[in-house]
Amino acid sequence: MARNPLKDQVAVVGVGSTAYGRDQQRSLLSLGVEAALKAMADAGIDRRGIDGICGSGMSPLAVGNAGFLSVQGALGIEKVTWGKNGWLGSAFVFAVEAVFSGLCDTCLVVQSYRREVNMSRSAARDPFRLRASRFGETGGMGGRDFARRWLHSGEPYAAWMKRYMHDYGVGKDAFGLMAVNNRSHGARNPDAVIQRAITLDDYHASRMVWEPMQMLDMDIPVDGAEAFVITTAERARDLRQKPVTVHAMSLGGTRVGEFYENTLPWTENAFWVAMEGLWARSDLTRTDVDLFYPYDGYTIDAVAVVEAAGFCKPGEAGDYFRDCWDRRENILRLNGGRTLVTTGGGGLAHGRSGGSNLYAEAVRQLRGSQGERQARHADSALITIGSMYHDPSAVLLRAGERR
Amino acid sequence: MRPVAALNDHEVFDRYPDELIDHDNIDHYRAMAERRLVIRHCQDCGYWIYPHRPICPECLSENLRFEEVSGRGTIFMETRLHQLRDPDASIVEPIVAAAVELEERTGLRYLSRIVNCRIEDIVLDMPVSLTWIEEDGCIWPAFEPAAG
Numbered sequence A: 001m002a003r004n005p006l007k008d009q010v011a012v013v014g015v016g017s018t019a020y021g022r023d024q025q026r027s028l029l030s031l032g033v034e035a036a037l038k039a040m041a042d043a044g045i046d047r048r049g050i051d052g053i054c055g056s057g058m059s060p061l062a063v064g065n066a067g068f069l070s071v072q073g074a075l076g077i078e079k080v081t082w083g084k085n086g087w088l089g090s091a092f093v094f095a096v097e098a099v100f101s102g103l104c105d106t107c108l109v110v111q112s113y114r115r116e117v118n119m120s121r122s123a124a125r126d127p128f129r130l131r132a133s134r135f136g137e138t139g140g141m142g143g144r145d146f147a148r149r150w151l152h153s154g155e156p157y158a159a160w161m162k163r164y165m166h167d168y169g170v171g172k173d174a175f176g177l178m179a180v181n182n183r184s185h186g187a188r189n190p191d192a193v194i195q196r197a198i199t200l201d202d203y204h205a206s207r208m209v210w211e212p213m214q215m216l217d218m219d220i221p222v223d224g225a226e227a228f229v230i231t232t233a234e235r236a237r238d239l240r241q242k243p244v245t246v247h248a249m250s251l252g253g254t255r256v257g258e259f260y261e262n263t264l265p266w267t268e269n270a271f272w273v274a275m276e277g278l279w280a281r282s283d284l285t286r287t288d289v290d291l292f293y294p295y296d297g298y299t300i301d302a303v304a305v306v307e308a309a310g311f312c313k314p315g316e317a318g319d320y321f322r323d324c325w326d327r328r329e330n331i332l333r334l335n336g337g338r339t340l341v342t343t344g345g346g347g348l349a350h351g352r353s354g355g356s357n358l359y360a361e362a363v364r365q366l367r368g369s370q371g372e373r374q375a376r377h378a379d380s381a382l383i384t385i386g387s388m389y390h391d392p393s394a395v396l397l398r399a400g401e402r403r
Numbered sequence B: 001m002r003p004v005a006a007l008n009d010h011e012v013f014d015r016y017p018d019e020l021i022d023h024d025n026i027d028h029y030r031a032m033a034e035r036r037l038v039i040r041h042c043q044d045c046g047y048w049i050y051p052h053r054p055i056c057p058e059c060l061s062e063n064l065r066f067e068e069v070s071g072r073g074t075i076f077m078e079t080r081l082h083q084l085r086d087p088d089a090s091i092v093e094p095i096v097a098a099a100v101e102l103e104e105r106t107g108l109r110y111l112s113r114i115v116n117c118r119i120e121d122i123v124l125d126m127p128v129s130l131t132w133i134e135e136d137g138c139i140w141p142a143f144e145p146a147a148g
């Protein structure tokens, strides 16, 4: 008999359907939101009661169509703590998992399908279906329309960096000190692709890429991979490694959707939503965190995570980093000196693996297996990975016990 | 609102051969081909809806109309591209990518190019107004410093 802790724990409470037709002359998103509204009405739950969305698509980040980002934007759902795409049978199962695990309480599943050009000869002559098939699940990326240039682009991060400096009247020290911190840790990590530490002057002198973003604000593209095995805490106690347990998790989503220039204000971006969702589920607080891994795809991500986690007030990361600076080791020490930031060097030094190396480093530190690089205090780690515009994670890991 | 029936659907697809045109945005491109920038406007609550959505994300109404915007706005954020992803692309001077906040609504931003302006004169929050450029046979909106 297999384990089944979710037995009888999750229910379907609303169903909504559109008409079916061979040529409805509507977008996938239009069909999806109609079904969604009907399902919410059927359940007697309005959009403020939805805190998770499973959208349509084979790609985790389908932009456009009826992917979860577009559904949230179209329905004006302010905040969710879980989002994912699925198709065929998987979407329903994903949503049940999310509700059972507590990542959200009420999940909307939206599955939108169309008569594709490869399914029908008349469909292959319809310019709308032809054009849609060319773009697949990319939401129109790769065309020539400048207005869609920031669909899943790095450039708006640079633009936010400038807006941040403008609004708070600050320079680039917060970004620079984060880069210096990560490179200092990278210099102690034999696995890092860049092992040379830098100074703040090196940072400021680096090549301009997307002004005001410079080379040393950006992670280092590499070939590499990380993998994890995840099982029950019960089983983990009998295995050979010291377990590391998931204390709490959250994903953050805002109503802005996939056009990044329409971003919400700085303190309402998806990192803030993810962190709120995490603290609401956690017995630990910020001051309990021993190790901190803010995503460093760009330094602006890491600065946003620091502020969203509540380590300092919005716009004050630069001053805060100076107060927390260890001049001898050229690294950050938060929470009165106990908390190290991005041991291992992260994407800026170890290399870019979409933040997965931050999870890996955190797990090894919490096991206490990092040898010379082992942090003295390593009972809990906060890892926040992703984009300020879409579905960032916030995860609290704790060192567990073996039997 | 002026009628947006000048080009039929096939002509719009022909005018913009490389864009994802769907039932929610085709009127936007249809008007663009005539140098008019139109955005969906909720007839029930007055919300300006962008990016293009099939319903109003504010009040969930389906009673929407494409209407021409004034073309006045300010630069909310911008970055200057000194390097493009294509390794063979050359940039003579940085390309400006600017999110223009249109006056119709706070947070309503249209990503565009800034033209007729020296790069060093571009500052955040500066007033701009709509103009049009033609590139590879397509007509595109752009913004320039507002007169006065």
Ligand SMILES: [Zn+2]
Pocket (backbone or CB within 6 Å): B042, B043, B044, B045, B046, B047, B056, B057, B058, B059, B060, B061
């Ligand atoms: Zn409305």
